[in-house]
Amino acid sequence: MSLEHLRRDLQYQYGPGASPLFVYSCATLVHNVRCYLDALKSMHSWKDVVFQGAAGVLAYSMKANGNPRVAAALLEAGVQRATCIHYCLDSITLASTPLPATSRWEVEEAVRGGSLLNVDSIFDACRVVEVATDVGLQAKLLLRLNPAIDALTHPYLSTAMADCKFGIEESQVKQVLGVLWSARNSVKVEGVHVHLGSAITDLSVYGNVMQSVSRVLYQIFHYNKPEQIRQFGWHDAAVVNLGGGLGVFPAPHQLPRDHPLALIDTGTSMDPTPTPADLMKVVLPLLPEGVTLILEPGRSLVASAGVLMTEILGVKTNGGKVFVVTDAAMTEVIRPALYSSKHPVTRLTQPKTDTILKEAAHLVDVVGPVCESGDYLAKDCRLPPPAVTQGDCLLVWMTGAYCSAMASNYNMRPHVMEVMVHGPANYKIIRRPQNFDDIMKEYQ
Amino acid sequence: MSLEHLRRDLQYQYGPGASPLFVYSCATLVHNVRCYLDALKSMHSWKDVVFQGAAGVLAYSMKANGNPRVAAALLEAGVQRATCIHYCLDSITLASTPLPATSRWEVEEAVRGGSLLNVDSIFDACRVVEVATDVGLQAKLLLRLNPAIDALTHPYLSTAMADCKFGIEESQVKQVLGVLWSARNSVKVEGVHVHLGSAITDLSVYGNVMQSVSRVLYQIFHYNKPEQIRQFGWHDAAVVNLGGGLGVFPAPHQLPRDHPLALIDTGTSMDPTPTPADLMKVVLPLLPEGVTLILEPGRSLVASAGVLMTEILGVKTNGGKVFVVTDAAMTEVIRPALYSSKHPVTRLTQPKTDTILKEAAHLVDVVGPVCESGDYLAKDCRLPPPAVTQGDCLLVWMTGAYCSAMASNYNMRPHVMEVMVHGPANYKIIRRPQNFDDIMKEYQ
Numbered sequence: 001m002s003l004e005h006l007r008r009d010l011q012y013q014y015g016p017g018a019s020p021l022f023v024y025s026c027a028t029l030v031h032n033v034r035c036y037l038d039a040l041k042s043m044h045s046w047k048d049v050v051f052q053g054a055a056g057v058l059a060y061s062m063k064a065n066g067n068p069r070v071a072a073a074l075l076e077a078g079v080q081r082a083t084c085i086h087y088c089l090d091s092i093t094l095a096s097t098p099l100p101a102t103s104r105w106e107v108e109e110a111v112r113g114g115s116l117l118n119v120d121s122i123f124d125a126c127r128v129v130e131v132a133t134d135v136g137l138q139a140k141l142l143l144r145l146n147p148a149i150d151a152l153t154h155p156y157l158s159t160a161m162a163d164c165k166f167g168i169e170e171s172q173v174k175q176v177l178g179v180l181w182s183a184r185n186s187v188k189v190e191g192v193h194v195h196l197g198s199a200i201t202d203l204s205v206y207g208n209v210m211q212s213v214s215r216v217l218y219q220i221f222h223y224n225k226p227e228q229i230r231q232f233g234w235h236d237a238a239v240v241n242l243g244g245g246l247g248v249f250p251a252p253h254q255l256p257r258d259h260p261l262a263l264i265d266t267g268t269s270m271d272p273t274p275t276p277a278d279l280m281k282v283v284l285p286l287l288p289e290g291v292t293l294i295l296e297p298g299r300s301l302v303a304s305a306g307v308l309m310t311e312i313l314g315v316k317t318n319g320g321k322v323f324v325v326t327d328a329a330m331t332e333v334i335r336p337a338l339y340s341s342k343h344p345v346t347r348l349t350q351p352k353t354d355t356i357l358k359e360a361a362h363l364v365d366v367v368g369p370v371c372e373s374g375d376y377l378a379k380d381c382r383l384p385p386p387a388v389t390q391g392d393c394l395l396v397w398m399t400g401a402y403c404s405a406m407a408s409n410y411n412m413r414p415h416v417m418e419v420m421v422h423g424p425a426n427y428k429i430i431r432r433p434q435n436f437d438d439i440m441k442e443y444q
Numbered sequence: 445m446s447l448e449h450l451r452r453d454l455q456y457q458y459g460p461g462a463s464p465l466f467v468y469s470c471a472t473l474v475h476n477v478r479c480y481l482d483a484l485k486s487m488h489s490w491k492d493v494v495f496q497g498a499a500g501v502l503a504y505s506m507k508a509n510g511n512p513r514v515a516a517a518l519l520e521a522g523v524q525r526a527t528c529i530h531y532c533l534d535s536i537t538l539a540s541t542p543l544p545a546t547s548r549w550e551v552e553e554a555v556r557g558g559s560l561l562n563v564d565s566i567f568d569a570c571r572v573v574e575v576a577t578d579v580g581l582q583a584k585l586l587l588r589l590n591p592a593i594d595a596l597t598h599p600y601l602s603t604a605m606a607d608c609k610f611g612i613e614e615s616q617v618k619q620v621l622g623v624l625w626s627a628r629n630s631v632k633v634e635g636v637h638v639h640l641g642s643a644i645t646d647l648s649v650y651g652n653v654m655q656s657v658s659r660v661l662y663q664i665f666h667y668n669k670p671e672q673i674r675q676f677g678w679h680d681a682a683v684v685n686l687g688g689g690l691g692v693f694p695a696p697h698q699l700p701r702d703h704p705l706a707l708i709d710t711g712t713s714m715d716p717t718p719t720p721a722d723l724m725k726v727v728l729p730l731l732p733e734g735v736t737l738i739l740e741p742g743r744s745l746v747a748s749a750g751v752l753m754t755e756i757l758g759v760k761t762n763g764g765k766v767f768v769v770t771d772a773a774m775t776e777v778i779r780p781a782l783y784s785s786k787h788p789v790t791r792l793t794q795p796k797t798d799t800i801l802k803e804a805a806h807l808v809d810v811v812g813p814v815c816e817s818g819d820y821l822a823k824d825c826r827l828p829p830p831a832v833t834q835g836d837c838l839l840v841w842m843t844g845a846y847c848s849a850m851a852s853n854y855n856m857r858p859h860v861m862e863v864m865v866h867g868p869a870n871y872k873i874i875r876r877p878q879n880f881d882d883i884m885k886e887y888q
């Protein structure tokens with residue numbers, strides 16, 4: 001299914017409500033899952049497994065994209081569980097009870113569902129114990145560690161440094177275990193969890209974290225010292241959940257080629273994207289024997305499967321700068337404003353002649369219609385100016401992760417439509433566009 | 445109505461769904477409107493008015509807070525119109541047609557409603573002409589100018605610099621007027637509009653913009669040169685819409701005093717907030733005679749009327765830093781992460797003894813439960829550590845503007861409840877909390 005065809009089809013059905021539009025490729029989702037599963041296969045020669053019959057478990061971090069159809073497609077492709085906020089779900093059957101904003105509900109849900117829960121602090125341990133005792137079921141826990149490692153990414157996306165709010169620093173691990181052990185009928189520690197951060201490109205940080213993880217596993221759980229095992233009892237604790245974090249940096253030549261593209265080069269990094277195989281090369285040699293490894297990536301499973309289609313409202317110049325104003329805005333893609341992230345932008349339809357592309361390109365900003373300067377999709381793109389005009393359609397790539405998931409109704413802008421493309425001729429609307437009544441629904 | 449009382453009441457009715465919670469004070473809204481109206485009164489000695497029978501018009505920029513009850517309270521208090529996106533509404537009767545994401549619908553709506561529309565560029569002028577011609581009504585327009593002035597605020601909030609996407613630079617004004625004049629049956633230029641930016645504290649920038657505005661009014665509309673007036677015909681164009689932009693920087697002593705506060709000083713600027721009277725002192729001497737002045741503030745009408753109440757989930761330390769983890773997050777208040785803005789945070793309930801406050805205070809970060817380091821409400825607050833614990837309630841001040849309006853469902857977090865307090869004993873729920881079904885509603 002060509003994107004032009006898709007666009008015409010949806011415009012016919014939905015009029016202006018069909019733009020902007022997130023399009024997800026099911027084939028790319030499947031491909032991304034495959035890459036992880038193939039990389040995890042390298043574990044199969046390993047010792048038999050402790051947790052859920054698999055040495056390597058691939059989970060999906062739903063915060064990257066909460067569309068249930070996206071999660072379902074990943075599960076169908078081989079993802080073994082979807083993780084939502086602080087716990088692993090075995091399927092996407094989210095409860096339909098009202099969501100309180102506190103997380104007691106989440107904890108209860110996780111305990112009842114037999115999910116693996118991450119314990120983040122002493123107070124978190126106390127609460128889990130309290131809830132599990134109330135519920136009367138034994139909660140399965142991982143300790144979320146703070147290994148004091150800089151993930152070498154955007155500060156907002158680095159989540160394991162010493163002075164970050166996340167995880168338990170090593171000096172506090174015993175205290176947390178003490179709290180949990182004293183309630184061992186209600187809780188069971190299965191292992192450890194670390195999430196270094198997101199958009200990581202320098203994989204050496206995973207090597208550092210593995211060293212820290214093994215230290216805690218061995219020193220805290222003391223595999224080789226039976227008297228210590230008895231102290232904390234969980235001698236079969238053997239799960240290491242390494243979180244997510246793999247960055248995605250498509251070089252322009254990595255963009256899908258199944259439709260005509262006129263490239264607006266965004267100066268996106270040309271670094272090759274680190275692959276799950278690269279990750280496993282760093283992690284496996286350092287993984288303690290007999291350990292079950294959980295990976296719960298978000299971005300690297302879904303980012304490259306999503307593209308935002310947006311119509312050009314007009315082109316203007318100010319102060320010698322060219323602005324391409326689109327109908328998409330920071331309300332759909334807040335990542336450039338919030339994380340200074342770069343998304344490649346291309347043109348859906350090919351310009352009339354090839355020669356245009358060879359002309360000296362002007363620098364343009366691709367901006368939305370929201371009245372603030374933070375509302376931009378891409379800055380300083382190269383673009384031959386005669387080639388885009390009002391009504392043309394642009395594609396903003398790598399928008400499958402942390403885009404629709406972070407969308408807002410700022411400026412009364414509705415959440416936009418989402419579509420999943422299945423194979424060459426089929427697509428399915430997996431989120432209808434919001435209308436004004438949807439936005440006003442909760443006001444009383 | 446004390447906030448403790450309100451909290452207990454809502455917790456009783458809604459359980460955990462009552463936190464976090466935005467509380468708006470109707471009295472503060474009324475007070476903020478009064479300040480503007482009093483300042484505008486200084487215009488009453490002026491020449492008779494051209495537009496809508498008022499020399500000074502106070503509008504409200506709904507993007508700051510889109511809750512219809514907030515806008516209604518402001519209108520009742522004396523605001524003359526509410527502005528929504530690119531146009532002025534005479535009331536809050538927003539159409540309930542589906543909102544397309546492009547702005548053709550907005551333009552049509554504005555033309556049909558007889559609203560004042562801002563024209564932002566040549567392409568915008570062309571579209572307005574097209575829509576007005578289609579609709580068969582004459583559109584009333586202001587030219588949005590780009591005066592090439594730095595508003596001396598956060599770069600994302602500065603919207604009138606030369607290389608900003610906003611407005612028409614002076615060299616292009618005649619071209620835009622040419623486009624509009626050739627369609628003068630469909631459009632009528634009433635004056636000019638400039639919005640310098642937001643969170644402005646140095647009012648001298650308004651002086652600069654007035655000079656630029658008068659230049660365009662006089663040189664372009666050539667009040668004193670009849671032959672030029674004839675060229676563009678709109679000899680009665682006399683509206684200057686100065687936009688919004690007044691910053692709000694409450695010193696801690698300006699925080700409401702009608703309930704016990706234990707102060708967590710956030711290092712918030714102690715600069716006195718600039719007032720509407722200060723603004724008028726700068727603007728009036730430079731306003732061309734006979735001009736109708738429209739102000740359309742957002743933040744300075746609503747920010748100080750709103751407070752976010754949030755419960756402490758727990759307190760933890762990492763790397764020697766203290767983290768107070770609340771049930772509110774960047775999903776409710778994204779301004780610290782996006783604009784590095786500072787919101788004062790205080791404790792709802794008084795600590796047990798006064799002496800605690802006199803102890804050397806630890807520095808704490810107030811953070812939310814969303815898994816990224818950008819999820820914080822305040823950094824490096826001073827706080828006596830024994831005085832807040834799990835279950836305590838914090839107040840995040842100045843959250844009436846650009847907080848709920850920018851909220852997202854990131855991490856599956858529901859939009860939170862909003863309440864308006866009327867007088868000493870009454871409150872009204874003006875937005876019910878979202879539930880899980882609301883979040884899932886558009887998925888198919």
Ligand SMILES: Cc1ncc(COP(=O)(O)O)c(C=O)c1O
Pocket residue numbers: 061063064195197198199243244245246296297298299300815816
């Ligand atoms: C605990 C945890 N696991 C996994 C992820 C997914 O990370 P990414 O999308 O970078 O793979 C996140 C995201 O922040 C997270 O917080």
Ligand SMILES: Cc1ncc(COP(=O)(O)O)c(C=O)c1O
Pocket residue numbers: 371372505507508639641642643687688689690740741742743744
């Ligand atoms: C055109 C226009 N007018 C008024 C405002 C309101 O600004 P403030 O909330 O800073 O008063 C904005 C906000 O960005 C705006 O874009």
